[in-house]
Amino acid sequence: MSEIGKFEHALRARRESGGKILVPYITGGLGDDWIETLHAVAAAGADGIEIGIPFSDPVMDGPTIQEANDRALSSGATPQSILAAVRESDIEIPLAVMTYYNIAFRAGDTRFATDLADAGISACILPDLPLEETGSWTDAADAAGIETILLAAPTAPDERLPRICERSRGFVYGVGLLGITGVRSSLATSAMDIATRLKAVTDKPVLVGVGVGTPEQAVEVSTVADGVVVGSAIVNRMLSNAGPEGVGELVAEFRAALDAG
Amino acid sequence: MLSEGTLPSEDAQSPIMGDPGASGRFGQFGGQFVPETLVPACQELEKAFRSAWADQEFRSELSTLLADYAGRPSPVTECHRLSEELGYRVLLKREDLNHTGSHKINNVMGQALLAKRMGKTRLIAETGAGQHGVATATAAALFGMECRVYMGEVDIERQKLNVFRMNLLGADVVPAMSGSRTLKDAVNEAMRDWVAKVEDSYYCLGSAMGPHPYPWMVRTFHEVIGIEAREQCARLLDGGVPDVVTACVGGGSNAIGIFSGFADTDAELVGVEPAGGAAVGRKVPGVVHGSKSYLMQDEVGQVLEAESISAGLDYPGVGPEHAHLADIGRARYESVTDDEVVEGFQLLARTEGIIPALECAHALAWMSRERESLAGKTVLMNLSGRGDKDVAQMMDVLGR
Numbered sequence: 001m002s003e004i005g006k007f008e009h010a011l012r013a014r015r016e017s018g019g020k021i022l023v024p025y026i027t028g029g030l031g032d033d034w035i036e037t038l039h040a041v042a043a044a045g046a047d048g049i050e051i052g053i054p055f056s057d058p059v060m061d062g063p064t065i066q067e068a069n070d071r072a073l074s075s076g077a078t079p080q081s082i083l084a085a086v087r088e089s090d091i092e093i094p095l096a097v098m099t100y101y102n103i104a105f106r107a108g109d110t111r112f113a114t115d116l117a118d119a120g121i122s123a124c125i126l127p128d129l130p131l132e133e134t135g136s137w138t139d140a141a142d143a144a145g146i147e148t149i150l151l152a153a154p155t156a157p158d159e160r161l162p163r164i165c166e167r168s169r170g171f172v173y174g175v176g177l178l179g180i181t182g183v184r185s186s187l188a189t190s191a192m193d194i195a196t197r198l199k200a201v202t203d204k205p206v207l208v209g210v211g212v213g214t215p216e217q218a219v220e221v222s223t224v225a226d227g228v229v230v231g232s233a234i235v236n237r238m239l240s241n242a243g244p245e246g247v248g249e250l251v252a253e254f255r256a257a258l259d260a261g
Numbered sequence: 262m263l264s265e266g267t268l269p270s271e272d273a274q275s276p277i278m279g280d281p282g283a284s285g286r287f288g289q290f291g292g293q294f295v296p297e298t299l300v301p302a303c304q305e306l307e308k309a310f311r312s313a314w315a316d317q318e319f320r321s322e323l324s325t326l327l328a329d330y331a332g333r334p335s336p337v338t339e340c341h342r343l344s345e346e347l348g349y350r351v352l353l354k355r356e357d358l359n360h361t362g363s364h365k366i367n368n369v370m371g372q373a374l375l376a377k378r379m380g381k382t383r384l385i386a387e388t389g390a391g392q393h394g395v396a397t398a399t400a401a402a403l404f405g406m407e408c409r410v411y412m413g414e415v416d417i418e419r420q421k422l423n424v425f426r427m428n429l430l431g432a433d434v435v436p437a438m439s440g441s442r443t444l445k446d447a448v449n450e451a452m453r454d455w456v457a458k459v460e461d462s463y464y465c466l467g468s469a470m471g472p473h474p475y476p477w478m479v480r481t482f483h484e485v486i487g488i489e490a491r492e493q494c495a496r497l498l499d500g501g502v503p504d505v506v507t508a509c510v511g512g513g514s515n516a517i518g519i520f521s522g523f524a525d526t527d528a529e530l531v532g533v534e535p536a537g538g539a540a541v542g543r544k545v546p547g548v549v550h551g552s553k554s555y556l557m558q559d560e561v562g563q564v565l566e567a568e569s570i571s572a573g574l575d576y577p578g579v580g581p582e583h584a585h586l587a588d589i590g591r592a593r594y595e596s597v598t599d600d601e602v603v604e605g606f607q608l609l610a611r612t613e614g615i616i617p618a619l620e621c622a623h624a625l626a627w628m629s630r631e632r633e634s635l636a637g638k639t640v641l642m643n644l645s646g647r648g649d650k651d652v653a654q655m656m657d658v659l660g661r
Contacts, residue, residue: 057564062453073563078561102549128295151297155301155459156300156301
């Protein structure tokens with residue numbers, strides 16, 4: 001067993017206290033006040049936060065996060081500017097970066113992993129880097145103390161899930177549906193299925209994301225999963241200029257719902 | 262720790278242009294960089310392709326379709342007047358004479374047959390110039406399958422004729438509105454569709470790119486170009502091979518098809534990229550759309566928008582096997598400007614009575630520019646498509 005990193009440690013602490021885990025996602029560099037949003041999200045009861053580093057070709061993302069990416073990129077956001085702002089932010093809860101592999105590959109695996117660690121980031125999600133391709137990245141990430149969070153999808157055959165869970169650090173990210181990120185009107189049955197299948201094979205925290213867009217859906221899937229990742233619903237708020245306060249309010253609603261069960 | 266598949270595949274590499282193995286590697290390039298949802302689909306596809314290709318019945322059904330429906334073999338034409346003008350012997354492999362007007366049908370017939378064999382009922386495709394979209398829509402009509410084609414909004418505008426053809430064939434053409442609104446963005450949309458509909462849909466990828474097994478599978482379906490051309494050249498050249506084999510390169514499917522027939526000979530292999538989309542020319546490796554290859558990108562890894570007069574080559578990446586062939590020095594890659602392409606387009610029309618696709622006009626532009634260094638040689642060029650689709654655009658360009 002590997003050493004447990006800061007991200008996983010915080011999630012396990014929430015689970016051990018009997019609570020459900022909430023990890024919101026925000027797009028880095030979106031708007032001038034995104035660091036304030038980060039603080040508001042932390043203050044509203046997040047257990048950890050995923051920060052998206054925008055990529056030009058986000059194939060796993062739906063219209064909301066695509067638009068957020070485009071806006072952040074056209075306002076000049078870069079991986080360096082986002083990491084520099086995070087480094088200055090003094091956020092206490094653990095942070096993860098989500099981006100696509102070319103951003104890490106272009107910088108160089110070791111350099112990117114080190115840059116994340118220097119910025120105070122604990123974990124990293126690269127949705128286009130599946131298990132079979134992780135080698136050179138996870139070597140660099142492990143060495144830099146960055147927890148690599150792997151995704152597990154509904155399409156995975158049973159024999160694949162334990163291998164994903166074994167290599168994943170921080171938590172195991174259960175993909176809630178067949179499709180890309182975005183808010184759906186109801187929770188897909190596949191969300192409950194993947195949570196059940198993952199819980200059966202791992203002791204690591206199991207969070208479900210993709211298609212978890214309302215507090216009700218978060219509560220529903222958390223009856224099986226250890227918690228949720230909420231992305232598009234939160235980014236929608238950011239895009240509609242709700243400001244740090246408005247985004248914080250939404251996160252607080254998720255927190256309250258999960259706490260009430 | 263589990264890290265299988267991250268090492269270059271062992272002996273599967275040799276000979277040149279062989280089987281890239283389970284990890285789908287061509288030297289340092291290739292691989293399967295896709296969202297986890299698609300990994301089982303890619304693995305299933307590789308298995309299905311290996312089994313189909315080993316099945317004589319599948320191979321003969323495909324050969325029959327290519328002969329009786331698509332019109333193969335395509336001829337090699339000796340170009341007397343163009344040879345005279347350029348000062349060296351020019352042979353054209355006539356993929357423009359295939360049904361639907363380009364080489365794309367070879368790959369599509371193969372993949373559609375495979376989709377049917379796998380029990381899939383819906384085809385998804387991306388298209389740039391529309392040639393692959395038309396070919397896929399054609400196969401869907403032939404096999405009674407549902408078909409959706411993603412096409413950049415910019416390309417829909419410049420290739421209206423092909424959009425109408427796809428609609429006539431019963432396909433649903435969906436504009437890709439994000440990013441550069443060209444081929445790259447159409448690939449993104451097609452992959453998003455596939456992620457959501459992976460259970461009943463088959464992604465019929467149109468070039469020798471994408472995640473393993475596509476680059477290898479698409480090349481394999483286009484090897485028929487190289488196999489035929491090798492025999493046809495042998496007849497014309499007293500058992501010899503041309504000095505130079507050339508083709509245009511966007512993703513690189515037509516080039517990889519003809520190169521495969523000559524990789525084990527002394528023939529020089531030359532791919533011609535648009536100056537505004539020269540991924541190999543820039544030599545910066547990257548990872549997008551499922552594989553590691555050369556990729557036009559900025560200093561932090563954001564993919565750049567390609568710029569080319571031809572919608573079919575308007576792509577910032579290139580198939581991974583081309584990156585490998587460049588890397589080991591087996592093929593070289595040159596680039597030409599849009600102005601040179603316009604000249605090349607007219608040159609073939611004027612000297613041989615053949616209107617080439619703008620994509621192929623890239624290779625013609627290079628052949629025209631290099632007439633001195635090619636003097637006295639024999640050059641085989643893959644004329645991968647006909648230019649009917651480009652006539653309206655060229656009317657504007659030429660101001661008529």
